[in-house]
Amino acid sequence: MSDSPPSTQSDSVGWYVHLPFCRTKCGYCDFYSLPTIEHLIPSLVTALEAELDARNPHRPVTTIFIGGGTPTELPQPALNQLLTRVAATAGAVDEWTVEANPTSASELKLETLATAGVSRVSFGAQSFFEDDLRVLERLHDPKHILESVAAARDVGLSNLNLDFIYGVPGQTVARWRETLSRAIDTGVPHLSCYALMFEPGTALTRLQQQGRMTPIDEAIEAEMFELTIEMLTAAGYEHYEISNFAKPGKQCQANLIYWNNEEYLGIGPSAVSYLNGERRKNVADVRKYVEIAQQDVDALIVERETLTADERAAETAVQMLRLTDGIDVARFKAQCGIDPHALFATPIKEMMAAGLIEASDARIRLTRRGLLLANYVMRGFLDVVGSVGVGNSGFVQVGVE
Numbered sequence: 106m107s108d109s110p111p112s113t114q115s116d117s118v119g120w121y122v123h124l125p126f127c128r129t130k131c132g133y134c135d136f137y138s139l140p141t142i143e144h145l146i147p148s149l150v151t152a153l154e155a156e157l158d159a160r161n162p163h164r165p166v167t168t169i170f171i172g173g174g175t176p177t178e179l180p181q182p183a184l185n186q187l188l189t190r191v192a193a194t195a196g197a198v199d200e201w202t203v204e205a206n207p208t209s210a211s212e213l214k215l216e217t218l219a220t221a222g223v224s225r226v227s228f229g230a231q232s233f234f235e236d237d238l239r240v241l242e243r244l245h246d247p248k249h250i251l252e253s254v255a256a257a258r259d260v261g262l263s264n265l266n267l268d269f270i271y272g273v274p275g276q277t278v279a280r281w282r283e284t285l286s287r288a289i290d291t292g293v294p295h296l297s298c299y300a301l302m303f304e305p306g307t308a309l310t311r312l313q314q315q316g317r318m319t320p321i322d323e324a325i326e327a328e329m330f331e332l333t334i335e336m337l338t339a340a341g342y343e344h345y346e347i348s349n350f351a352k353p354g355k356q357c358q359a360n361l362i363y364w365n366n367e368e369y370l371g372i373g374p375s376a377v378s379y380l381n382g383e384r385r386k387n388v389a390d391v392r393k394y395v396e397i398a399q400q401d402v403d404a405l406i407v408e409r410e411t412l413t414a415d416e417r418a419a420e421t422a423v424q425m426l427r428l429t430d431g432i433d434v435a436r437f438k439a440q441c442g443i444d445p446h447a448l449f450a451t452p453i454k455e456m457m458a459a460g461l462i463e464a465s466d467a468r469i470r471l472t473r474r475g476l477l478l479a480n481y482v483m484r485g486f487l488d489v490v491g492s493v494g495v496g497n498s499g500f501v502q503v504g505v506e
């Protein structure tokens with residue numbers, strides 16, 4: 106096993122900015138976010154600016170993603186101040202996404218996004234049914250989703266994503282079908298559909314542990330996933346990642362950076378960066394973040410990790426396996442300096458025999474059956490190099506707004 110750093114890495118980077126404020130905490134959410142604390146916002150924006158100045162790697166920026174939390178919860182002046190600084194520092198980018206939810210995206214805020222140069226908005230829609238939204242402890246009603254989409258389009262923001270969740274306790278396949286149908290009717294070019302997860306420490310998990318909420322049957326959840334693929338691909342969306350669907354040319358470029366395991370700068374409380382082969386995580390406490398940023402920006406980093414070449418290869422493999430195109434063998438070799446067919450010969454053989462992956466000289470990818478058992482396949486790839494902390498710990502920031 107080799108232990109040198111990866112050989113080739115693109116010079117460009119993506120930027121991620123984390124704003125950890127939400128109006129209330131949704132029952133399923135394990136992201137670092139807390140109810141809006143107005144008095145902390147001015148000092149948080151100042152701290153984010155300080156971190157951006159200090160950490161700017163001065164490399165070409167391809168994408169910006171401002172997530173959280175709910176960035177549009179910031180009062181308009183603070184939102185404007187932050188966006189203006191980000192735009193001035195990054196320069197022109199290919200894609201600039203901001204996450205929003207349907208109760209916080211006022212016309213004024215959407216105009217602020219558009220004026221600053223934001224090119225894409227991702228709304229946490231989750232369901233077109235009140236019953237599902239109440240189980241998920243979301244604040245909005247189904248009508249707010251359509252209102253938000255219309256308001257975004259009114260200010261010229263048409264490159265939109267809607268996040269949805271299936272497998273909600275009490276949800277039926279028919280109800281999920283109707284949510285998908287209404288999502289398609291919106292005509293937005295990108296849809297993310299995630300299975301509900303009962304993450305440790307969330308309100309939903311506590312209800313489950315107390316016997317007050319029962320997760321949906323796995324077979325029904327699998328049926329919902331299959332239905333998602335069938336309906337969205339029939340409607341012209343490409344299924345390009347396990348949970349993500351896009352009209353041609355509308356894939357999320359920021360998330361493709363994570364799924365290709367390329368480098369990015371993360372700014373803000375709990376944000377993760379991956380630069381020069383090193384993964385770094387910021388302190389996940391907004392008060393400490395603000396306090397530390399005033400004194401020593403370097404001290405914001407509370408975890409650092411440099412993977413060996415084999416660990417990095419395993420991490421890259423499991424990220425790329427999320428994509429329906431799978432591992433691009435030539436790209437993987439250029440990026441990791443390792444032949445994936447050689448390093449992963451054992452899991453490839455086993456998973457092929459089980460009908461979970463298909464492999465050629467050019468690609469290694471999940472089959473339709475493998476998509477349903479993706480975690481199992483990925484575990485097999487990670488086992489080749491033992492445990493890979495980053496790959497297992499949720500360091501990579503993709504998820505449900």
Ligand code: SF4
Binds near residue numbers: 130135206229
């Ligand atoms: S799911 Fe989104 S809106 Fe809800 S608490 Fe988490 S970050 Fe905030």
